[in-house]
Amino acid sequence: MHIFVFSFNRGLFLDNCVRSIEACAPQCKLTVIDDGSDDPETRAVLADVAKRHRVVDKTAESGHKLGGLYANMQAAYEMAADDELMCFLQxxxxxxxxxxxxDIQHLCQSFEQQPDLGFVSPAFVRGFSLRKKADRDFRFDRERDFWFWYPKKRSTGTWFSALLIADPKRLRQLNWQFEVGESVNNRRAAKLFCRMARMRAPFSMWLPNGRAYRGKQKSMALRFGEWSRRCGLYPLQIMSDQEVQALKQAEPARLPVAEEFLKTTRGNISTPWAYDPMQGAGWLKLLDRLERKLRGLFR
Incomplete structure (x- = not known):
C-alpha cells in the first residue's frame, strides 16, 4: 500500500501524522504532497520528512475553499502504481x-472479490454523524465484511470521502478523475460504485479540535472559532493489540465510533468531538463566507 499525506502549514500536525505512519505502517511507501506551505515550522518538518520519505511540493490552485487538495489528490492518484492500493490521509x-x-491482504482480496467496490474509508465514524436520527443507519454487511452508511438523504461520505483507500487500476479502468469538491466526487462515485465501505477495525482518524484553513487563509470568524474551542494538537493514543482484536472479532459487529474506541494523549475534550473550529456554529460560517467574499471583491 502507498500512503499519501496532504499537507499545508500545519507542521506539528504533519509531524504527528508522519510519525504515526512510521510507527504503525513501516512496510508502506509514504509520500507527502504539500500545497505550497510557507510557514517556517512546516517547512522545517517537510525538510526533515524528506530525509526519509518522498516529499512533493504542489501549489496547484483549484479555486475551491480547500485550496489545492483535490488537484493534489489527482496528482497522487497519477503517481500510484497499478499493483498497489493507495491510501489518502491528511x-x-x-x-x-x-x-x-x-489487513492489507484482506483489503486487496476485497477489491478483487467485489467488482463494484470503489472506495474504502480507513477512518472511524465521527460521533456527530450520529446526532440526527435520520443519519444513524449504519449497516454491517457480513458477506462483504464492511459497514455501509444509509442516511435518509444523499450525503457526502455516503459514496466518497477525502480519506480513502482505493485500487488505482480499477479507477483508471473507469476513467476516474478527482473533481474539486467532496459532493461532486460523491455524486460521481454513486454512479460507478457501491456505497463507501467502512472497515470493521479502521486504522486512522482525524484529530479532534484541530486547526483549519479555508482557501489557505484564516478569517476572523475561523480564528475566533479556534480560540473559543481551544483548538490545538490533540494526538490520539495508539490502540493496543487487544483493543484491535476485540473490535475485529466483536459479535455482533460494533460500529467503530471514534469517541467509543479512541482516546487523546492530552487534555479532556467534550463529546461528540469537533473537527472544524466552526462546527455547529452557523453564524460563524456565515461570517466566514462574507469575509472571504469581501476579500475577493477587493483584491
Missing part, C-alpha cells in the same frame, strides 16, 4: 493502530 489525521500485512 496532515490533521493520524494512524491509530498497527496496519498488518494481513
Amino acid at each position: 496532515d490533521d489525521t493520524q494512524m491509530v493502530r498497527p496496519l498488518t500485512d494481513e
Whole structure:
C-alpha cells in the first residue's frame, strides 16, 4: 500500500501524522504532497520528512475553499502504481493502530472479490454523524465484511470521502478523475460504485479540535472559532493489540465510533468531538463566507 499525506502549514500536525505512519505502517511507501506551505515550522518538518520519505511540493490552485487538495489528490492518484492500493490521509489525521500485512491482504482480496467496490474509508465514524436520527443507519454487511452508511438523504461520505483507500487500476479502468469538491466526487462515485465501505477495525482518524484553513487563509470568524474551542494538537493514543482484536472479532459487529474506541494523549475534550473550529456554529460560517467574499471583491 502507498500512503499519501496532504499537507499545508500545519507542521506539528504533519509531524504527528508522519510519525504515526512510521510507527504503525513501516512496510508502506509514504509520500507527502504539500500545497505550497510557507510557514517556517512546516517547512522545517517537510525538510526533515524528506530525509526519509518522498516529499512533493504542489501549489496547484483549484479555486475551491480547500485550496489545492483535490488537484493534489489527482496528482497522487497519477503517481500510484497499478499493483498497489493507495491510501489518502491528511496532515490533521493520524494512524491509530498497527496496519498488518494481513489487513492489507484482506483489503486487496476485497477489491478483487467485489467488482463494484470503489472506495474504502480507513477512518472511524465521527460521533456527530450520529446526532440526527435520520443519519444513524449504519449497516454491517457480513458477506462483504464492511459497514455501509444509509442516511435518509444523499450525503457526502455516503459514496466518497477525502480519506480513502482505493485500487488505482480499477479507477483508471473507469476513467476516474478527482473533481474539486467532496459532493461532486460523491455524486460521481454513486454512479460507478457501491456505497463507501467502512472497515470493521479502521486504522486512522482525524484529530479532534484541530486547526483549519479555508482557501489557505484564516478569517476572523475561523480564528475566533479556534480560540473559543481551544483548538490545538490533540494526538490520539495508539490502540493496543487487544483493543484491535476485540473490535475485529466483536459479535455482533460494533460500529467503530471514534469517541467509543479512541482516546487523546492530552487534555479532556467534550463529546461528540469537533473537527472544524466552526462546527455547529452557523453564524460563524456565515461570517466566514462574507469575509472571504469581501476579500475577493477587493483584491
